[in-house]
Amino acid sequence: TKEYTSARLNSKFAFTYGKVEVRAKLPFGVGTWPAIWTLGQNITEPGGYWESTHGSVSWPACGEIDIMEHWGSNQNYIQSAMHTPSSHGNTVNKGGQVVSNVSDEFHVYTLEWTEEKMVFTVDGIEHYTYEPSVQDAATWPFDANQYILLNVAILPEIATTFTESAMEIDYVRVYQETLLSNASIEDSIPNFEFASPSADILEIKIPEEEFGSTITLFTSDGKFISTHTISETVNQINLSGQASGLYFIKVRNKKGSFYRQAIKE
Numbered sequence: 001t002k003e004y005t006s007a008r009l010n011s012k013f014a015f016t017y018g019k020v021e022v023r024a025k026l027p028f029g030v031g032t033w034p035a036i037w038t039l040g041q042n043i044t045e046p047g048g049y050w051e052s053t054h055g056s057v058s059w060p061a062c063g064e065i066d067i068m069e070h071w072g073s074n075q076n077y078i079q080s081a082m083h084t085p086s087s088h089g090n091t092v093n094k095g096g097q098v099v100s101n102v103s104d105e106f107h108v109y110t111l112e113w114t115e116e117k118m119v120f121t122v123d124g125i126e127h128y129t130y131e132p133s134v135q136d137a138a139t140w141p142f143d144a145n146q147y148i149l150l151n152v153a154i155l156p157e158i159a160t161t162f163t164e165s166a167m168e169i170d171y172v173r174v175y176q177e178t179l180l181s182n183a184s185i186e187d188s189i190p191n192f193e194f195a196s197p198s199a200d201i202l203e204i205k206i207p208e209e210e211f212g213s214t215i216t217l218f219t220s221d222g223k224f225i226s227t228h229t230i231s232e233t234v235n236q237i238n239l240s241g242q243a244s245g246l247y248f249i250k251v252r253n254k255k256g257s258f259y260r261q262a263i264k265e
Contacts, residue, residue, distance in 0.1 A: 004158060008151030010049050011172075014041040016145050016216075016224045018176035020067060020111040027165035028103035031158030032072040034151065034167045036109055038065040041145035050147065060088035063141035065118065068109040073157070076102050078109070080120035080128045086138040095120070095128025106170055113142070115257055136212060137229065143214055143252065144227045148172065189251050189258045200240040202249075202262060206230055213253035220246040239264050 022036050039045075040062025044055040064083035071077070081094035099107055099122050112119040117131035132139040152167050191210050195203040204215060210230065215237065217225040225247075228237055239247075244264050251258045 004154040004162075006151065006153040008149055011148040012049055013174070014050065014145035014147040015174055015176060016143065016227075017113050017115065018174050020113070020148065021171070021173045021175075022067065022109045022150075023106050023170035024068075024109060025104070025106045025168040025170075026070050026102045027072070027152055027167050028075070029072045029159055029162045029165050031155045031162060032070075032165060033153040033155055034068075034070050035066060035149070035153070036068040037149050037151075038067070038146035039063070039149065040141060041147055054145075059083075060085055061137070061141060063146065064088070065111065065113070065142070065146060066094075067111045067120065068122075070102060071155075072159075076100060078102065078122055078127070080111075082118065082130045084139055084141060086132075093130055097122060097125065097127035099123070103165070106168070115143070115252070118142070143216060145224060148174075185248075186258050186260045189260060191253075192251055194249070194260065194262065200238060202237040202239055202264075204230070204235045204237070205233060206235070208233065210253055213251060216250040216252070218248040218250065220248070222248070 024036065026034050039059070040057070041050045041054045042056045043051070043062035044058050045051050048055065060083045066079070066081040066083070069079045069081065076098050077096055078099050079094055079096035081091050083089070083091050084093070087093050107123050110121045110124075112121075117129055119126060120128045150167070150169060150172075191207055193205040195205075206213065213230045214227055215230060215235070216227045217237070219225060225242065226237075228235070242264060247262045247264060249260050249262055251260075
């Protein structure tokens with residue numbers, strides 16, 4: 001009788017939007033289940049690296065992006081999937097393709113993540129796009145930071161002949177545009193009234209028709225700070241932990257995404 005255990009690596013880097021590339025060679029054998037995936041930085045997971053500082057919601061509310069999954073019982077079939085409150089576990093949001101020699105050769109597994117959709121490819125060949133027609137907390141918890149995980153799970157049906165097989169990683173790369181590279185800064189945004197932020201509070205007033213919109217804060221060099229879903233006519237965002245200076249605000253509502261500036265005194 002052989003005993004095996006699963007193992008995973010959690011990154012200490014979290015990000016919102018961008019392109020992820022992982023060049024990898026996958027393990028071989030029935031019962032192996034390697035994966036390249038992400039979880040929301042806000043997940044409440046006991047022992048998780050981010051739990052004490054960012055944990056606020058459980059799975060699947062945090063969102064999960066499966067960039068690559070491979071089962072040794074279905075050799076060479078690569079699957080990508082999305083797990084959200086609207087569909088998770090045996091999710092309907094998935095797609096895949098057959099890729100030759102995934103356990104003998106390196107291949108590049110890619111996710112392109114934008115405000116509107118997720119596109120998954122292997123060696124540049126697309127096999128799945130996730131682009132829900134309605135984007136809300138149930139279908140799109142992906143306007144906030146996610147972090148990368150690499151793991152090899154061992155399933156109960158591991159082959160009796162299995163001895164060892166590795167998942168080899170050549171590189172993990174994350175590419176991102178800065179906020180200012182593709183954003184047009186507005187002087188005003190219809191239905192959104194922004195009060196000049198005090199030392200600690202940014203106040204935003206909106207009509208009820210804008211409930212469900214999201215407000216995302218970025219530093220002046222485009223680094224993500226936080227995302228807030230608006231559900232009150234008067235909303236206050238705490239800036240007490242942020243330095244004085246220029247910030248960018250992204251508003252996402254039914255009409256699209258809009259950007260404006262704010263200066264914290």
